Amino acid sequence: xxxxxxxxxGVVGAAAWGVLALHRGETVSAAWLLxxxxxxxxxxxxxxxxxxxxxxFALDDRRATPAERLENGRDFVPIPKWVLFGHHxxxxxxxxxxxxxxxxxxxxxxxxxxxxxxxxVLAGAVQDFTILCASIxxxxxxxxxxxxxxxGPLTGLAAMVAVLSIMIILLAVLGLVVVNAxxxxxxxxxxxxxxxxxAVLMGFWMTIWRPGKTLEAxxxxxxxLLLALVGGRYVSENPSLAPLFTHSGLTLAYLLIGYGFLAxxxxxxxxxxxxxxxxxxxxxxxxxxxxxxxxxxxxPLKLPALTRFVDGTGPIFSGKLFPFAxxxxxxxxxxxxxxxxxxxxxxxxxxxxxxxRLIGYGGMLMESFVAVMAMCAAAVLDPGxxxxxxxxxxxxxGNAASAAETIRAWGFxxxxxxxxxxxxxxxxxxxxxxxxxxxxxxxxxxxxFSGATGQHLAALWYHFAIxxxxxxxxxxxxxxxxxxxxxxxxxxxxAWSPLGRTSWYPSTIxxxxxxxxxxxxxxxxxxxxPLGGINSLWPLFGISNQLLAxxxxxxxxxxxxxxxxxxxxxxxxxPLVWLLAVTLSAGYLKIFSPLPRLGFLAHxxxxxxxxxxxxxxxxxxxxxxxxxxxxxxxxxGFMIVVVLVVASSLRxxxxxxxxxxxxxxxxxxxxxxAWVS
Amino acid sequence: MRTLWRQxxxxxxxxxxxxxxxxxxxxxxxxxxxxxxxxxSEFFREYLETRSSGGPTRCx
Numbered sequence: 001x002x003x004x005x006x007x008x009x010g011v012v013g014a015a016a017w018g019v020l021a022l023h024r025g026e027t028v029s030a031a032w033l034l035x036x037x038x039x040x041x042x043x044x045x046x047x048x049x050x051x052x053x054x055x056x057f058a059l060d061d062r063r064a065t066p067a068e069r070l071e072n073g074r075d076f077v078p079i080p081k082w083v084l085f086g087h088h089x090x091x092x093x094x095x096x097x098x099x100x101x102x103x104x105x106x107x108x109x110x111x112x113x114x115x116x117x118x119x120x121v122l123a124g125a126v127q128d129f130t131i132l133c134a135s136i137x138x139x140x141x142x143x144x145x146x147x148x149x150x151x152g153p154l155t156g157l158a159a160m161v162a163v164l165s166i167m168i169i170l171l172a173v174l175g176l177v178v179v180n181a182x183x184x185x186x187x188x189x190x191x192x193x194x195x196x197x198x199a200v201l202m203g204f205w206m207t208i209w210r211p212g213k214t215l216e217a218x219x220x221x222x223x224x225l226l227l228a229l230v231g232g233r234y235v236s237e238n239p240s241l242a243p244l245f246t247h248s249g250l251t252l253a254y255l256l257i258g259y260g261f262l263a264x265x266x267x268x269x270x271x272x273x274x275x276x277x278x279x280x281x282x283x284x285x286x287x288x289x290x291x292x293x294x295x296x297x298x299x300p301l302k303l304p305a306l307t308r309f310v311d312g313t314g315p316i317f318s319g320k321l322f323p324f325a326x327x328x329x330x331x332x333x334x335x336x337x338x339x340x341x342x343x344x345x346x347x348x349x350x351x352x353x354x355x356x357r358l359i360g361y362g363g364m365l366m367e368s369f370v371a372v373m374a375m376c377a378a379a380v381l382d383p384g385x386x387x388x389x390x391x392x393x394x395x396x397x398g399n400a401a402s403a404a405e406t407i408r409a410w411g412f413x414x415x416x417x418x419x420x421x422x423x424x425x426x427x428x429x430x431x432x433x434x435x436x437x438x439x440x441x442x443x444x445x446x447x448x449f450s451g452a453t454g455q456h457l458a459a460l461w462y463h464f465a466i467x468x469x470x471x472x473x474x475x476x477x478x479x480x481x482x483x484x485x486x487x488x489x490x491x492x493x494x495a496w497s498p499l500g501r502t503s504w505y506p507s508t509i510x511x512x513x514x515x516x517x518x519x520x521x522x523x524x525x526x527x528x529x530p531l532g533g534i535n536s537l538w539p540l541f542g543i544s545n546q547l548l549a550x551x552x553x554x555x556x557x558x559x560x561x562x563x564x565x566x567x568x569x570x571x572x573x574x575p576l577v578w579l580l581a582v583t584l585s586a587g588y589l590k591i592f593s594p595l596p597r598l599g600f601l602a603h604x605x606x607x608x609x610x611x612x613x614x615x616x617x618x619x620x621x622x623x624x625x626x627x628x629x630x631x632x633x634x635x636x637g638f639m640i641v642v643v644l645v646v647a648s649s650l651r652x653x654x655x656x657x658x659x660x661x662x663x664x665x666x667x668x669x670x671x672x673x674a675w676v677s
Numbered sequence: 678m679r680t681l682w683r684q685x686x687x688x689x690x691x692x693x694x695x696x697x698x699x700x701x702x703x704x705x706x707x708x709x710x711x712x713x714x715x716x717x718s719e720f721f722r723e724y725l726e727t728r729s730s731g732g733p734t735r736c737x
Contacts (some may be wrong), residue, residue: 072704073700073702073703075705077704080688083692087692091736094737096737207718212718218693280694333735335737338736341734344733436703475735478737479733
């Protein structure tokens with residue numbers, strides 16, 4: 001009977017994929033996309049994750065977890081598995097799985113969806129799950145510590161430098177997404193600006209006035225936030241208030257940099273933690289709402305399954321389907337950053353080893369589902385509208401008429417009137433050229449939600465979606481800046497010990513300033529980039545995130561081999577090989593491609609020629625050329641670090657497999673759990 | 678009814694990564710009855726400081 005059920009799930013999933021792949025012509029219902037994804041997740045979870053749990057790690061509920069052995073009532077605390085699932089999911093899912101699929105939709109919905117769904121089952125969820133298992137067996141140690149102990153101190157240091165530099169690029173590119181969503185949008189900026197005083201109020205409420213009353217504080221926070229959302233419309237329609245909240249991208253970038261510095265240097269209870277708290281509830285709530293909206297409305301997908309841009313001429317970002325679809329969608333398919341969460345707070349709270357399957361593997365499937373929903377939200381738009389919103393204004397010829405012309409030449413139709421009516425319906429002055437993914441996702445979400453609630457609420461839903469994305473991007477920015485500051489202080493402490501004291505104010509100010517300056521530089525570079533910034537920064541982020549996944553999978557493979565399970569090493573080795581192929585070729589192309597839109601060095605050379613012909617002034621050109629070279633260096637740096645980590649792991653594997661080194665890992669010895677008899 | 682509410686509240690608090698003070702008190706009473714316990718406010722601030730000084734708690 002059970003077997004029959006799984007056969008049915010398999011057949012339905014496969015049939016849905018068939019419909020998606022073979023469908024030609026008008027539109028196809030989003031229901032097929034959801035069925036295909038969910039069917040594949042169920043099969044992957046039931047069979048593959050169980051295989052990994054039983055054969056590779058031999059998870060055993062009788063073995064006491066760190067939360068049981070080391071319980072201290074604070075960070076080591078056993079919590080129920082569904083609560084931990086929610087907590088873990090909220091920690092791993094941010095703006096990444098929402099933005100990547102929207103950008104990759106320029107290839108059509110099919111390639112991105114295939115990668116999101118099969119990538120997660122075979123690679124992303126495997127990474128999160130294996131690192132979580134490894135960390136549970138090692139008292140909740142971090143990825144860096146495991147790399148250091150199991151491979152070598154140099155690898156540990158390389159991993160740390162990689163994490164820090166990836167963080168810088170991540171913060172810059174997420175900052176760029178927020179800036180592009182909020183520039184010239186008084187409604188959006190007002191709502192987001194309000195989150196700062198709201199968070200401070202919550203901070204005082206839950207630590208000073210009513211200590212520990214976090215739920216009260218959150219209820220107040222959510223209510224005020226919704227009030228700010230509604231109030232935003234009033235501000236945007238008021239001629240004396242609106243200009244106060246209407247700013248250019250560059251001004252917003254500097255405001256964001258100042259904010260990041262403050263959030264990193266202020267005590268956490270005042271701003272960072274309450275905002276984090278608020279964004280968790282908003283995140284879980286909105287994602288549930290989005291899933292419900294898509295399931296109720298089941299909107300038709302208007303984007304073709306494949307577009308002509310698979311040939312590499314895409315206007316949102318350049319490069320062919322392989323490898324660029326696979327680095328544009330990092331989060332949602334596989335994200336190296338998750339390895340830091342799976343080896344951070346989560347392993348310290350697991351009640352039973354067996355729960356790791358739901359939390360590690362299942363949590364990542366959930367994130368992948370978020371990415372599939374983001375893909376749906378992009379694909380419900382008319383293709384012409386999708387390109388009008390997402391292609392930078394420079395690529396559209398600068399105005400509405402030229403944009404319509406350009407998009408018609410690509411084979412899609414959109415009129416200037418259609419775009420201005422759409423902008424007016426969501427309460428914005430323009431939606432043209434708002435690259436970065438957030439505005440088009442918000443338009444898609446507004447369409448889905450107002451399909452269920454009525455068109456008159458479209459503007460409110462649009463700004464709700466923008467607020468929701470900006471809220472957790474800002475949460476990532478302030479948490480990330482702070483973590484970056486601590487890592488920098490730790491590294492600097494090796495050089496001169498007072499710098500390593502995180503409570504010493506001069507060191508804190510200096511380190512916060514350096515981290516903010518680093519991501520701020522890339523952010524400003526992106527905002528002022530004539531090509532729109534996303535074209536150069538998003539691939540850099542994708543490459544770095546996927547390379548971090550490479551580091552995590554190398555560590556996981558090492559642990560599997562050292563624990564005497566070399567015959568199962570393919571579980572992590574296969575995704576590792578695929579990721580190396582994708583990221584190293586993407587990195588190589590970004591640096592050395594002879595096409596100026598793709599290769600950093602070729603773009604620098606083209607810019608130099610433009611100065612000679614007088615088309616560009618020397619000062620701007622010098623800046624652009626410097627940025628191109630800097631980006632090329634950063635990409636090369638990432639690639640070198642990862643090749644080093646993989647090479648040193650490979651050496652370790654060979655030594656162990658040839659019997660020249662004992663197959664020993666530093667697992668904590670088995671202790672019988674008192675909770676399971 | 679009371680315990681149910683306490684469980685729901687504990688779950689919501691935990692969902693966002695905040696520690697559960699009541700749970701901490703239970704733990705202290707059970708395992709270290711001789712040691713002084715932190716007040717709710719102290720417990721909170723200490724937790725917030727240590728949590729955000731470790732590795733990343735939020736992804737992309």
